[in-house]
Amino acid sequence: MTEPLLSIRGLTKAYPGVVANDDVSFDIQPGEVHALLGENGAGKSTLVKMIYGLVKPDSGEMLLRGKAFAPSEPKAARASGVAMVFQHFSLFDALSVAENIALGMADPPAMRDLAERIRAVSDQYGLPLDPWRIVGDLSAGERQRVEIIRCLLQDPKLLIMDEPTSVLTPQEVQILFETLRKLKSEGTSILYISHKLEEIRALCDEATILRLGKKVATCTPRDTTAREMAELMVGAELHVPSREQKEPGAVRLALKDLAVKSPSEFGTSLKGITLEVRAGEVLGLAGVAGNGQDELLGALSGEIRSANDMVSLDGKAIGATGPRERRRMGLLTAPEERLGHAAAPDMSLTENAALTGAERKGIVSGGFLNWGRARGFAKEIIDRFDVRTPGTENTARSLSGGNLQKFVIGREVMQAPEVVVVNQPTWGVDASAAAVIRQALLDLATGGAAVIVISQDLDELMEISDRFGALNEGRLSEVRPAQGLTVDEIGMMMGGSHDMEVADV
Amino acid sequence: MIRLEKRREPSQVFAYLTPVLAVLVTMIAGGLMFAALGKDPFVAIKTIFYDPLFGQYASFDRPQLLVKGGPLVLIAIGLSLGFRAGIWNIGAEGQYILGAIFGAGVALAFYPLDAWFIFPLMILAGAFGGFLWAMIPGILKVKFGTNEILVSLMLVYVAEQLLASMSLGLMKNPEGFGFPGSRNLQQYPSAHNAEIIANSGMHWGVAAALIAVIFAYVLLARHQLGYHIRLTGEAPRAAKFAGVSPGRLILVCLGFSGAFAGLAGMFEVSGPAGQVTIDFNTGYGFTAIIVAFLGRLHPVGILLAGLLMALTYIGGEVAQSSLGLPSAAIQMFQGMLLFFLLAMDVLTGYRIRFGQGETA
Numbered sequence: 052m053t054e055p056l057l058s059i060r061g062l063t064k065a066y067p068g069v070v071a072n073d074d075v076s077f078d079i080q081p082g083e084v085h086a087l088l089g090e091n092g093a094g095k096s097t098l099v100k101m102i103y104g105l106v107k108p109d110s111g112e113m114l115l116r117g118k119a120f121a122p123s124e125p126k127a128a129r130a131s132g133v134a135m136v137f138q139h140f141s142l143f144d145a146l147s148v149a150e151n152i153a154l155g156m157a158d159p160p161a162m163r164d165l166a167e168r169i170r171a172v173s174d175q176y177g178l179p180l181d182p183w184r185i186v187g188d189l190s191a192g193e194r195q196r197v198e199i200i201r202c203l204l205q206d207p208k209l210l211i212m213d214e215p216t217s218v219l220t221p222q223e224v225q226i227l228f229e230t231l232r233k234l235k236s237e238g239t240s241i242l243y244i245s246h247k248l249e250e251i252r253a254l255c256d257e258a259t260i261l262r263l264g265k266k267v268a269t270c271t272p273r274d275t276t277a278r279e280m281a282e283l284m285v286g287a288e289l290h291v292p293s294r295e296q297k298e299p300g301a302v303r304l305a306l307k308d309l310a311v312k313s314p315s316e317f318g319t320s321l322k323g324i325t326l327e328v329r330a331g332e333v334l335g336l337a338g339v340a341g342n343g344q345d346e347l348l349g350a351l352s353g354e355i356r357s358a359n360d361m362v363s364l365d366g367k368a369i370g371a372t373g374p375r376e377r378r379r380m381g382l383l384t385a386p387e388e389r390l391g392h393a394a395a396p397d398m399s400l401t402e403n404a405a406l407t408g409a410e411r412k413g414i415v416s417g418g419f420l421n422w423g424r425a426r427g428f429a430k431e432i433i434d435r436f437d438v439r440t441p442g443t444e445n446t447a448r449s450l451s452g453g454n455l456q457k458f459v460i461g462r463e464v465m466q467a468p469e470v471v472v473v474n475q476p477t478w479g480v481d482a483s484a485a486a487v488i489r490q491a492l493l494d495l496a497t498g499g500a501a502v503i504v505i506s507q508d509l510d511e512l513m514e515i516s517d518r519f520g521a522l523n524e525g526r527l528s529e530v531r532p533a534q535g536l537t538v539d540e541i542g543m544m545m546g547g548s549h550d551m552e553v554a555d556v
Numbered sequence: 557m558i559r560l561e562k563r564r565e566p567s568q569v570f571a572y573l574t575p576v577l578a579v580l581v582t583m584i585a586g587g588l589m590f591a592a593l594g595k596d597p598f599v600a601i602k603t604i605f606y607d608p609l610f611g612q613y614a615s616f617d618r619p620q621l622l623v624k625g626g627p628l629v630l631i632a633i634g635l636s637l638g639f640r641a642g643i644w645n646i647g648a649e650g651q652y653i654l655g656a657i658f659g660a661g662v663a664l665a666f667y668p669l670d671a672w673f674i675f676p677l678m679i680l681a682g683a684f685g686g687f688l689w690a691m692i693p694g695i696l697k698v699k700f701g702t703n704e705i706l707v708s709l710m711l712v713y714v715a716e717q718l719l720a721s722m723s724l725g726l727m728k729n730p731e732g733f734g735f736p737g738s739r740n741l742q743q744y745p746s747a748h749n750a751e752i753i754a755n756s757g758m759h760w761g762v763a764a765a766l767i768a769v770i771f772a773y774v775l776l777a778r779h780q781l782g783y784h785i786r787l788t789g790e791a792p793r794a795a796k797f798a799g800v801s802p803g804r805l806i807l808v809c810l811g812f813s814g815a816f817a818g819l820a821g822m823f824e825v826s827g828p829a830g831q832v833t834i835d836f837n838t839g840y841g842f843t844a845i846i847v848a849f850l851g852r853l854h855p856v857g858i859l860l861a862g863l864l865m866a867l868t869y870i871g872g873e874v875a876q877s878s879l880g881l882p883s884a885a886i887q888m889f890q891g892m893l894l895f896f897l898l899a900m901d902v903l904t905g906y907r908i909r910f911g912q913g914e915t916a
Contacts, residue, residue: 354796375799386797395791405783406798415780422778 054117056081056240057102057133057209062111064097071097073264074111079209084231084241086251086272089261090284090481095244098261099211102242103135104128126157132208136198136215144187144317151186152201172203176230187317191218191340192226199230210234211242216250217478217507218340221542228254246482247510248277262286285483299517300330302366303501304351304382304470309361309370311350319343319525321350326520326530328470328501333492335516335533336505337545343525344505345387348474351503352384353377364470379410381469385460385476387505389452393459396448400440403447404429404462411466428465436461436487453480457488464491471495474505489515509541521545560906570904575850575857578897579864585896586889595879603879604871604889611874619757620870621863623828626762627652627820629862631844633768634816636853638809640776641788645810647693647708648817649841650715651686655818656825657722658685660738660832663747664727667739674746678822679760686818687811689715694810698803704810712841720834727832738832741825749827761823765862768816773855785809817841843869846894865890 055078064072072094079085089095100106102113104122113120115131122128125135142151149166153159160168166182173180178196186194195215202210212231216224231241231254245251251258252272260268260283268283309324321343328334338344349355350362353374362370364382372380386392394403405425409415414425429443436457440450447455460476476492477485493515496502505522506512512519513533520530521544528544583605587597608617631648638645645651659682666674693707727738741747752758776782788795788805796802820840829836847865851857872886 352797353799373799373801374797378799388793391791392793392797395787395794397790398787402783402787406787406794409780409798418780419778420780420783 053081055079055114056083056116057120058114058117059098059102060112060114062098062101062108062113064094064101064106064108070264072101072108072261075261075264075266076111077259077266077269079240079242080257081208081240082235082238083257084235084243084255086255086258087242087244087261088248088251088258088280088284090483093261093284093481094264095261096213097264099135099213099242099244102128102209103133103211129205129207132206133211134202134205134207134209135211136195136202136213138213138215138217140194140198142186142194142197145185147183147185148180148189148197149182151197152182152204155201156204168204169200172200176203176233177226178230192220192223195219195227203234207239209240209242211244213244214246215243216245216247220339220545221509221538223339224250247508248272248280249510251280252277260284281482285481299332300499302327303330303364304328304503305363307361307363309350309357311346311355311357313343313346313525314349314355318346321346322525324525324527326527328503330499330501331496332517333496333502333504333515334530335512335519336503336522336527337507337509337512337519337541338505338522339545340507342522344474344522346525347522348384348386348472348505351382351472352386375410378407378466381411382472383407383463383466383468383470384472385463385474387474387478389455389459390448394447394455397446399444399446400429400433400438400450400458401426401443403458404432404443407462408466428462432458432461432465435465436491437484453484456480457484460488460491464495468495468500470501470503472503472505475507476504477506477508477511485511509538519544559909560902561909562906563904567904567907571852574900574903575852575861575897577903578850578893578900581896581900582889582893585892589885589888590881593881593885595881600875600879600881603875604868604886607874608867608870613874617870617874619755621866622757622762623759624869625862625866626759626765627824627840628844628847628865629859630761630765630768630820630823631813631817631841632847632851632858632862633765633772633855634813635844636848636851636855636858637772637775637785638813639789639848640853641785641805641809642792643806643809644705645690645693645708645813646705646845647690647710647712647715647841648813648844649837649839650708650712651689651814651817652821652824652841653712653715653719653837654685654689655682655821656685656829656832656836657719657727657821658682658818659822660727660741660825663741663744663826664738666746667744670746672746675749675826678747678826679819682818682822683815684818686814686816686821688814689818690810690814691807694807698806704806708810716837719832719836723832723834723836729831736834740830742827742830747826749823759823759827761820761827764819764823766859769855769859772858776855781808817844843890846890849894850897865893868893 057079060076062072062075075098087095097106101108104125104127120131122131149162149169152169153162153165159165169182178200180193180196180200186197195218215227219227235241243255255272258270258272259266262284305327306324309321311321313320319342346355350357353372357370359368359371364380369377390396401422405414405420408428412424412428414421426443432438433440438458439454450458456479460473463471476488480488492502492504504512504515516533518530519533519536521528523545583601587601590600591597608614631652635645635648659678662678662681663674689711692711693704696702696707697704723736723738729737729739749760752760752763776786784795784800784805787798788800825832825836843865847858847861851861868890875881876883876886
């Protein structure tokens, strides 16, 4: 057996009140795609941050090709051949691809030479990308390529990827996987973090599973079922959402030729969206981020007004009505961005409960707010959705992403909506909490509400949708029954018109 | 090496402690400045902070505390509502002047009629004058997206010209032997904002300031409008999601701050100042910005900060006359207070770490 590329021995890191990593050890072999699996808060991020030099371990050691490796900052990690592609891109919309890449370099070459190198690397790895394009015009998949090429220009030995496929279409995922396989065949190791178990089974050679900061298992993904891996992650049997089949009822929400301009410069305007959702029905809307999801949610929440008859609720035109009136009528929404949009970061959970609950939960009367009731409502959400927080007076910012997501979705679900629209309801939420959220949405549908789920997680949509559609550049595809759709058909519906060819290897 | 480390939650302790720290550091830095000017720093600080309250002439100075603190608190309360929502009305000085002109205008129009309704009418007119002046930046911002900071600030200079024109023209006292300035409202009982309790400094404007403090407290803590103001300041997108109309909120906040500043101007012109003159305004509108921030944009904090600021005004005047400190030094001293307060604010969101920079 060859010497491992990176050997992690007993890494431990504690934060006040929580041990993020407890005595974690594993090896990454040269040319291996190694998966790191775990629920939210299992310590995956902390672990890779230690490898990338962002966080210093309390104890334990790392060996890179047999030599002690303790990067004090990312620059040192990069110098040793460790590169990382983050889940959130750090790119400037207004600059070109080459300019963005030059910004991250200590000593950038002349722009024309750099563009040549970018082109060479993108050809070599089958990642089509024009160095002169403005990043603001790129799709999420293309933006990710910018980040990957930025890493590849450093000729890394170990590439860390944090949830790389969460923003890609199935076709784009295939392109990415080809690139990663090519890198692997050249001897580059990849540490791959993902929630999507099927992907890990398709791509990875070895998987390390973390739970509550401890390594609980290692497995070979090819020989393990997704369900087994999920149960290892959660440490319990997984609950699969279920529902009674029912005939859909009357049309509750109808959009007629909805067209609105995006309020943001790099946003996507909605173009002629027509759809109907019936009582008891779940409509799943797929689409790569930035294809009008935010705008659609805004047009439904009332943040973006349209012509009055473009949106109707139970037959009543509400396109020109404001958010509070729509809530009163029973149309509730939960936007994707949790901090700053769905919740005010520095306000307490009590105050955030009043943000959308004021009207329906009797928190406001005669213009005055009843904070006791708001607190009670916040408490109910925390109990029902198992939001991990010391109490209702903690700020939204102090919650972890997954817990805040539970709070934000719970806040709408518990107001007994007539129609509920959620955007990325389980984004960044661990498997068991995601199941709770999906079950809650299905229960609403069973109770006679109409549900629209906008998501980039196709597995999720297939699991809960009755009918399925996709957004592409602000237009809605044909809406079809979800049952029996193939991945290829879904891909076609998503439009994925960006550079479909797979790298020839 | 000193580093700043972000706190997980803003520190409650430091939110209350920073104003106190800022006052202490201002005393030290101000003391150094006074020393550099050749004055004994301890005597200077004592003259500013102690003598007006407990010194030899305190019985004269103490009522002044209310006379000066009243308008500061009243204006600052109005400003704080906008500041909470991220709406920056810098032109309270102009709204203050307009309130005075409108208020005095009503009084002079009725002169010499003796009637109970004149003073209440002046109050309404004063508030309306300030409101109107604040609506100019407000409507321009909502309709055309102009910057309210610039517009409201520039309107201060327009208001000053208007004030000069009024004192030399329309409102000039016909029995004033050609001197600029209007009739003295102190000598017109129906329009005089007299002291409620003699020799206490407590005039109707001070009462209005106290009512404003209670009003703002209830509004921010209990009312949905106050909640929406805070929400807009904390997270504008979340506020929009909650159903706040940004344009309406801009007009409401500017309207409140303008009306409150106008009231302060009206109470001043009909009380302590007495007449519309060219140099009627003395910078309350600008100082109130410091008061609002020194008071953490919190109604009770503003009340305390307004009294503290009034104290530095009075103490500063005492120091000018008794120690010969230049007035610029006093203004610098007041400026330092805001400067150090903003600097200390960092401690609310961050903690200071000493020692070698390590990734933690």
